[in-house]
């Protein structure tokens with residue numbers, strides 16, 4: 001498959017409809033610590049919780065070996081086997097309202113091939129727009145990366161972490177299998193690197209189960225929501241190195257004027273994911 005062949009996918013679209021069901025929001029709330037207030041029907045869906053809706057609907061027979069829907073439909077047939085979520089950029093225009101129907105339009109915006117330290121990489125940029133009652137609620141761009149098998153990744157060696165910056169909000173997360181399972185279930189994501197340890201280790205070369213990038217992003221967003229009483233108008237993140245279920249990791253949030261700088265720090269002290277939450281004006 002040449003770069004020109006893959007470029008033929010640019011512009012391909014999909015549309016998914018969903019009810020923003022209170023039951024799904026309640027299940028999402030149960031996964032989080034400290035538990036947020038139970039989101040009620042007709043209230044605003046918290047930021048990033050749209051990932052718990054518009055779930056993939058590929059029949060079982062159309063799943064690939066890694067558990068994702070086979071490529072070549074909406075997602076281009078990238079030949080590299082290892083899929084990861086690399087990052088996203090999101091604008092929140094107005095909140096989705098729980099208990100009302102909504103729809104999401106997806107479009108393949110770009111397919112690029114790059115050479116990384118880990119070997120050849122292919123990035124697929126997917127644009128999403130989410131509407132409810134004919135109003136634009138959320139715009140999102142996701143970067144999905146595919147890479148060649150490469151060498152096995154060693155387990156990170158835990159170190160004594162340095163103190164966080166003054167004024168930072170900090171939380172330590174223990175990414176156990178129950179948390180990873182619940183996030184996979186909430187997002188109907190059958191990617192085996194998150195729950196099938198023999199597959200993650202022996203087929204994809206990870207030292208343990210991989211923590212979903214969007215899970216880490218949701219946990220960072222919850223840290224912001226817990227400490228800030230302002231609307232979130234934007235969020236972006238980039239996953240720089242995988243986190244595993246082998247050791248706790250740390251979430252660090254550093255507030256500035258209209259933004260909060262966010263980091264997920266691995267047990268080895270390295271930045272695994274960096275993110276920024278943009279804050280709107282306070283509501284009175």
Ligand SMILES: C/C(=C\C(=O)SCCNC(=O)CCNC(=O)[C@H](O)C(C)(C)COP(=O)(O)OP(=O)(O)OC[C@H]1O[C@@H](n2cnc3c(N)ncnc32)[C@H](O)[C@@H]1OP(=O)(O)O)C(=O)O
Nearest residue numbers: 084085086087114115116117118211212213239240241242
């Ligand atoms: C859900 C779900 C799956 C998951 O959640 S998987 C878990 C979350 N994701 C991760 O853990 C990914 C962590 N990141 C990595 O492992 C590495 O960053 C990655 C993606 C393998 C790339 O590492 P490399 O060392 O090979 O790459 P370089 O740093 O040398 O960069 C080469 C070029 O690529 C660009 N690039 C690198 N990382 C990203 C990124 N995260 N987002 C966008 N672009 C990236 C970098 O800028 C270089 O580009 P140039 O134009 O400068 O060449 C699920 O499957 O649904």
